[in-house]
Amino acid sequence: SAVISQKPSRDICQRGTSLTIQCQVDSQVTMMFWYRQQPGQSLTLIATANQGSEATYESGFVIDKFPISRPNLTFSTLTVSNMSPEDSSIYLCSVVGNEKLFFGSGTQLSVL
């Protein structure tokens, strides 16, 4: 199974600032995804992180707000830019490895 290390696990940020979340996997994986879970809501897919090319964003999400990097097959970052209280959420990375899906432990973000 893939072991995912996601950090930070939680943060409290000021409005207008940016936060970068890191996702490190202990093995090479073909696909990596970033999700958001707003309070009391289901998980919403933000984007697919593509190795060596720009991420593929879902409807309602844009690169300027959620820039994503994936420099190799084991690592990705998601930045939440110019934050507002509406961005308060849990952000999770997910990977596909050996036909199985794995989730990171999540980053709980609170924006004041």
Next chain:
Amino acid sequence: GNSVTQMEGPVTLSEEAFLTINCTYTATGYPSLFWYVQYPGEGLQLLLKATKADDKGSNKGFEATYRKETTSFHLEKGSVQVSDSAVYFCALRSSNTGKLIFGQGTTLQVKP
């Protein structure tokens, strides 16, 4: 596009009652289907899965059968326990893109 619809919650049951949480999906191709569980204060955990029509996934007394003819993947358990209280998410994974799409979640409350 692909989507998942779950019955609305909360579902409130007495201990040892029979549980059904309905899930239907819309998808192109041949998706894999999943049930995830989120216990209070914890991250997502995979509960069970089915990868093709007529497959039955099972775990911890929970079962769900992949019904292609009715595009359903209903979750059942014969006798629930207080410890089963959680939020349950139905999800599908596209065979084309690998993306995992979640339903809105159903809260289960089991009372002693």
